[in-house]
Amino acid sequence: MSNFIFAITLFFIFSLSEIHSQSLLTPFEKNNKTTTTYEECISFYKNLEKTSKLVKVIEAGPSDVGYPIHTIVLSSHNDFTAEKSRKSGKTILLINNGIHPGEPEGIDASMLYAREMVTDGNKSKLLDQITIVIIPIYNVGGSLNRNSFSRVNQNGPSEYGFRGNAQNLDLNRDFIKCDSKNAETFTHIFQNWDPDVFVDTHCTDGADYPYLMTLITSQRHKLQKQLGDFVYSHFVPAFYDKMKSEGLEAFPYINSDGDPSTGISDLMDSPRFSSGYAALFHCIPFISESHMLKPYDARVNAQKILLRSLALVCVDYKKQIFEIRKTAKENYRKQTDVTINWKIQKQTTDSILFHGYEVEKMTSEVTGLERIKYNRNKPYEKKIPFFDYGKPDLKIQRPDVYIVPAAYQQVIERLKWNGVQMQMLSKDSMIKAEYYRIIDYKSPAKPYENHFLHSQIELETIKTKRKFFKGDYLIKTDQPSMRYIIETLEPQAPDSYFAWNFFDAMLQRKEYFSNYLFEDIATELLQNNYTLREDFEKRKRDDPAFAKDPDAMLNFIYSRSKFSEPGYMIYPVARWREE
Ligand SMILES: [Zn+2]
Incomplete structure (x- = not known):
């Protein structure tokens, strides 16, 4: 055995034994069917931290249940803060897991990915150019509320957390209103790191098709123009290519009315959603959706490939990301007319090559009405309409x-x-x-x-x-x-x-009037105000229900008088x- 091979073998044995002795096996790896609990997950990362200088476990803040939300920071040279990472010129990637703990593949995949990044010397080199911040489990309360039944249409794991958090909130609607402590903590994490790229891991509901992984990219036309052009013309194609080179054929998220062959539509991710929130700060946001009917181990593996590919693309495009985010931030601020709402257009379509299963219609034995089935024995490949134009719908000065x-x-x-x-x-x-x-x-x-x-x-x-x-x-x-x-x-x-x-x-x-007293004042007001009288008569002619409703009629006059409180409806x- 040459010294070199001896060293490699020793390294390999050491690495493996280290993985075993330091409890660095994840619960998922024990049988490929189990997802980690919150306690197991945090103790796994703490063990990983003990074995590597490339990991830092941070208690980031409270959740709605009595346990904190953590961040796991992977970086070299102690760049465990946003300031240090920026100073070292590193891209910052934020990964959020377990917002819906019934869709836990991203939680398990992140554990495997983090271990791979810090124990495989070749892969660790990437951490000289990128800081990866992982929220291991965001919906802590939901994760502690484990069951085996709430994801009725999902193929495993055997037990998982529940979608609602400790207040029964869907945290993926909470990013603006912040009803939960979780959302407040997330806001602090996000604002502290100002990530360049963000991904939130999920598992789908809905249609059946062969793809193991679908991807939501924040809607193109909602992103600042230069940023949207860069993301869709460069970053996203490179991301799909990278996943493909790692053996994962991903596809844009299938948002359809049941039969994707009639067309799929972009999601309008307003800021209540994680990707929409991230887009407010000119970050590049994604949601990864592995397919609910595929076996659990395949889904975990797909999420891991997705994370690995994303980090690689973040590094490949490091310089462009910095430049384009800077431009996006500057150019957005120059606008005087600003769009605040967009609508996906069904008139304008793109087309996209899709692999699907034929949809068959039949009579339901339950309802006696029409139902559909996806026939996996009849796969097809064809171009389908893709409604991906988000038209500005409302502008303000x-x-x-x-x-x-x-x-x-x-x-x-x-x-x-x-x-x-x-x-x-x-x-x-x-x-x-x-x-x-x-x-x-x-x-x-x-x-x-x-x-x-x-x-x-x-x-x-x-x-x-x-x-x-x-x-x-x-x-x-x-x-x-x-x-x-x-x-x-x-x-x-x-x-x-x-x-x-x-x-x-x-x-x-907050103040009101008594009809019998206001009658006399109203009479006077109508006598003395020609316009008011004309408007009142017109309304009576146009709206027969109004003309029969004394309260509505008096209110019409009151609300146009000096007695009506000035702040009402302002x-x-x-x-x-x-x-
Ligand atoms: Zn989800």
Whole structure:
């Protein structure tokens, strides 16, 4: 045996024995069917930390249950902070696992990947160029709530966590409203690291097809233009190629109405979702979705290949990523008209070569109605429509400054967590600015994720003076968090704080009138105000129900009188623009 071979053999034996002796085997590897528990997962990473200088386990903050959320940082030269990593010129990749703990393959895959990265000398070299931050299990409460049945359509593992967290929230709708401690902790992690690239690992529901892995890339047209062009023209094709070279043929996420051959559609990942949230900060976001009907070990392996490929592409494109993110941040801030909502167009289609199973229709034995089945014996390969154009649907003129009353503490708190720079008013002031009057909005009859999310919000802009107080907040839009500020403070943005009920109290009157007393005042008002009288008569002619409803008619007059409270239906955040 030559010295070289001896050294290699020794290294190999040492590595393996190290893996065994230090409990570096993951629960998954014991039978390829088991997913780790929270306790096993954290103790695995702590053992890994003991064996390697390339790992740091950090308690990042609380979750809604009594156990913390961790981050596992993989980097060389002690670059375990964002500052050190940036200083060393490293790309920063953030991996989030177990947001839906019933879809745990990313949790197990990350453990295997982290071990591979720090025990395989060849692979460890990559950590000179990239810092990998892993959230091992994000939904800690859901992960502790293990069962074997809540993923009825999924092929294993034998036991797994539950989708809802300790408050029964779907954390993948919580990134803006932050009802959970988990989301608050995530915000701190994300803002601290400002990752260049982000991936959130999941397992699908829905259609059957041969692909083991599908990928959601944050919607192209929603990304800042140069960033979207770079991601879709360079980064994503390289990512698919890298996975293919590692033996994994991935495909864009199959969002269809049951039969993918009629077309698949991009997801519009608004900021309540992890990828949409990351996009607010010009990060490059992905969601990996392994296929629920494939065996568990294959899914874990696919997620591991995906993570490995992603890290390699992050390093290959390191320089371009830095440049393009810088450009995206700068160019976004130059916009005066800013899009706040997009819609996927069904008129404009691309096409994409797809491998699928024929969909057969038959009569259901249960309902007696039509049902579908995917026939795995009839695979096909053909081009299918791909609806991937997200058309700007709503633009606003960006103000120079928003003014938010300090009374809205929950909003202020979230703005601060997200790194928004703000200045306090030093004295009480009457401020002439633009304000929105809420004309109409829809809210669901049943709650959605702890809220009654408003939609179809109609506004009119009024210019008036309102009083603000010492301690209220001035927020300039020209700052790095501009996109987050606009998409949370513009009421019509789909995930604005208005939509998520943070300003609901202004939608209700606090003072009112007695009909029998107001009758006489109303008579006088109509006599003395020609326009009011005309509007009132017109409304009665146009709306027969109104003309039979005394309350509605008196209210019509009251709401147009000086007696009506000035703040009713006025969104309390001012928009100030330099004239
Ligand atoms: Zn999921």
